[in-house]
Amino acid sequence: xxxxxxxxxxxxxxxxxxxxxxxxxxxxxxxxxxxxxxxxxxxxxxxxxxxxxxxxxxxxxxxxxxxxxxxxxxxxxxxxxxxxxxxxxxxxxxxxxxxxxxxxxxxxxxxxxxxxxxxxxxxxxxxxxxxxxxxxxxxxxxxxxxxxxxxxxxxxxxxxxxxxxxxxxxxxxxxxxxxxxxxxxxxxxxxxxxxxxxxxxxxxxxxxxxxxxxxxxxxxxxxxxxxxxxxxxxxxxxxxxxxxxxxxxxxxxxxxxxxxxxxxxxxxxxxxxxxxxxxxxxxxxxxxxxxxxxxxxxxxxxxxxxxxxxxxxxxxxxxxxxxxxxxxxxxxxxxxxxxxxxxxxxxxxxxxxxxxxxxxxxxxxxxxxxxxxxxxxxxxxxxxxxxxxx
Amino acid sequence: xxxxxxxxxxxxxxxxxxxxxxxxxxxxxxxxxxxxxxxxxxxxxxxxxxxxxxxxxxxxxxxxxxxxxxxxxxxxxxxxxxxxxxxxxxxxxxxxxxxxxxxxxxxxxxxxxxxxxxxxxxxxxxxxxxxxxxxxxxxxxxxxxxxxxxxxxxxxxxxxxxxxxxxxxxxxxxxxxxxxxxxxxxxxxxxxxxxxxxxxxxxxxxxxxxxxxxxxxxxxxxxxxxxxxxxxxxxxxxxxxxxxxxxxxxxxxxxx
Numbered sequence: 001x002x003x004x005x006x007x008x009x010x011x012x013x014x015x016x017x018x019x020x021x022x023x024x025x026x027x028x029x030x031x032x033x034x035x036x037x038x039x040x041x042x043x044x045x046x047x048x049x050x051x052x053x054x055x056x057x058x059x060x061x062x063x064x065x066x067x068x069x070x071x072x073x074x075x076x077x078x079x080x081x082x083x084x085x086x087x088x089x090x091x092x093x094x095x096x097x098x099x100x101x102x103x104x105x106x107x108x109x110x111x112x113x114x115x116x117x118x119x120x121x122x123x124x125x126x127x128x129x130x131x132x133x134x135x136x137x138x139x140x141x142x143x144x145x146x147x148x149x150x151x152x153x154x155x156x157x158x159x160x161x162x163x164x165x166x167x168x169x170x171x172x173x174x175x176x177x178x179x180x181x182x183x184x185x186x187x188x189x190x191x192x193x194x195x196x197x198x199x200x201x202x203x204x205x206x207x208x209x210x211x212x213x214x215x216x217x218x219x220x221x222x223x224x225x226x227x228x229x230x231x232x233x234x235x236x237x238x239x240x241x242x243x244x245x246x247x248x249x250x251x252x253x254x255x256x257x258x259x260x261x262x263x264x265x266x267x268x269x270x271x272x273x274x275x276x277x278x279x280x281x282x283x284x285x286x287x288x289x290x291x292x293x294x295x296x297x298x299x300x301x302x303x304x305x306x307x308x309x310x311x312x313x314x315x316x317x318x319x320x321x322x323x324x325x326x327x328x329x330x331x332x333x334x335x336x337x338x339x340x341x342x343x344x345x346x347x348x349x350x351x352x353x354x355x356x357x358x359x360x361x362x363x364x365x366x367x368x369x370x371x372x373x374x375x376x377x378x379x380x381x382x383x384x385x386x387x388x389x390x
Numbered sequence: 391x392x393x394x395x396x397x398x399x400x401x402x403x404x405x406x407x408x409x410x411x412x413x414x415x416x417x418x419x420x421x422x423x424x425x426x427x428x429x430x431x432x433x434x435x436x437x438x439x440x441x442x443x444x445x446x447x448x449x450x451x452x453x454x455x456x457x458x459x460x461x462x463x464x465x466x467x468x469x470x471x472x473x474x475x476x477x478x479x480x481x482x483x484x485x486x487x488x489x490x491x492x493x494x495x496x497x498x499x500x501x502x503x504x505x506x507x508x509x510x511x512x513x514x515x516x517x518x519x520x521x522x523x524x525x526x527x528x529x530x531x532x533x534x535x536x537x538x539x540x541x542x543x544x545x546x547x548x549x550x551x552x553x554x555x556x557x558x559x560x561x562x563x564x565x566x567x568x569x570x571x572x573x574x575x576x577x578x579x580x581x582x583x584x585x586x587x588x589x590x591x592x593x594x595x596x597x598x599x600x601x602x603x604x605x606x607x608x609x610x611x612x613x614x615x616x617x618x619x620x621x622x623x624x625x626x627x628x629x630x631x632x633x634x635x636x637x638x639x640x641x642x643x644x645x646x
Contacts, residue, residue: 022428025421049431051424056460060417063457066410067421073428075421093410197406197422198435205401207392207409214398 013038022073025064062090072196081108095130117355250299259288276363300336416461447488532574564613
């Protein structure tokens with residue numbers, strides 16, 4: 001397996017090249033622009049067979065992807081932030097029409113105030129749009145996840161977005177263990193679909209008006225499809241790790257086995273948290289990390305069982321929810337733990353909005369506070385913010 | 391269109407059909423056509439297929455304008471047909487940029503101080519012409535032979551083509567349905583809706599009006615202009631006539 005030094009964007013574009021989709025319709029946006037322009041160069045250099053549609057907006061990007069997927073094509077695109085928001089209407093249509101496709105999404109804050117740097121507001125803002133969502137800690141994970149996402153999406157008949165953190169990962173160089181082009185092609189196989197617009201002799205209607213008498217059943221079937229995604233992710237991950245020795249589940253457990261307090265993070269912060277966990281351990285604090293990878297569907301049963309012995313949890317959210325009940329991961333996890341016989345103490349830290357850096361010392365501090373919460377049983381602030389001037 | 395033709399589990403279409411959203415038929419068909427090209431390149435499809443997108447004036451002139459412009463500029467091999475009934479009829483008689491000046495709609499209502507829509511209509515056919523695509527045409531159901539010939543021609547041409555079809559609407563324009571073809575005919579005769587085509591940038595009238603029909607003659611048959619026939623509102627009719635004359639002269643120069 002070749003090792004290449006690639007940025008996050010380059011790694012995702014490289015995965016796209018190896019996947020060689022039938023159609024890519026995309027529109028550039030910071031910090032995902034590179035993915036689109038690198039791919040355009042692959043097309044210009046004849047390195048892929050893809051029909052590249054350089055559309056005039058993200059709304060049209062996803063609309064064209066929907067048309068191409070309905071026509072039976074293997075389809076991909078890339079976007080970030082406002083671009084994902086402009087796609088919002090079409091996100092629901094892609095998933096509702098049960099069309100497989102993959103978005104390489106680069107996490108960036110949502111305006112206003114305008115800001116081009118990383119947080120998870122964009123991806124979290126589309127978490128109810130019916131897409132499978134996979135977060136990546138680094139470029140390697142993003143590369144691996146994009147390749148797996150093709151299989152997951154096509155097997156589940158649901159679209160999938162793989163995200164990495166804007167600038168922190170998208171523009172940061174890392175050694176990437178690549179699969180060969182042949183290995184990728186063997187892994188993803190040929191795209192087969194039971195029906196498509198271009199199928200000869202079968203004039204399908206896609207996107208019919210669905211009224212009170214059928215809509216609910218179709219939505220129920222879509223929910224069921226999402227319920228069935230976890231086993232697919234598991235089996236695809238298993239097969240991938242056989243080839244690469246890089247295993248992927250719904251989340252990664254880091255020093256969680258004997259831990260009694262746990263930090264939860266997703267994206268690039270997980271790397272920082274691992275350093276902090278090490279430091280906390282040196283101080284005699286039995287801290288562990290659960291790095292969430294799959295946000296949609298939310299693997300609540302598996303998370304709850306992984307946290308069985310945990311007395312206190314701090315969820316690090318890189319976005320917030322305007323419910324004022326904390327960030328999206330915090331809210332979902334609290335709900336997941338409701339039926340648990342034991343309820344660990346839970347706090348939420350919102351950090352890194354608009355690209356504000358987070359350092360190991362910040363997370364060490366969180367660990368120390370959490371240790372204190374575990375000892376005293378007292379929570380002073382359920383929702384707190386890291387590194388903000390109050 | 392999906393509302394009348396594809397109520398699940400039924401479909402009126404005996405050809406492949408997709409509806410994705412309101413404003414994006416041009417972008418959606420771009421994707422279908424791109425997949426077709428990809429399959430053709432790989433030898434997975436051999437047949438020649440036609441790609442036709444439909445939109446009303448709302449989905450074409452207004453909310454889908456950007457999507458349409460993008461698809462035309464990119465040069466997809468598609469025919470886009472606009473059914474222009476000069477008003478949003480999906481939601482029920484709201485103004486569009488295709489609505490003529492003076493028309494009463496529910497969002498440009500004729501009131502005590504404002505006499506209906508206060509702006510002229512957008513000339514989308516000429517905007518499409520400005521995209522320098524191989525074929526643009528304007529047609530009307532009253533001249534059906536002209537219409538079918540234009541569709542045949544558009545489909546025989548490689549690249550993006552656009553046909554704007556006037557689609558008189560009894561409910562929105564307020565006239566008895568039996569007069570639909572007559573209203574369409576008078577729209578053409580009055581030069582409000584000239585029948586013409588633009589092939590490779592060259593304008594050509596496909597029908598030269600034979601009768602002298604004024605805007606007033608056409609407008610008086612339609613309830614949406616009723617308020618213009620009283621008091622000072624009559625000036626609006628004059629303005630409409632002036633605008634139609636000006637546009638006709640321009641078209642006449644372009645085609646000769």
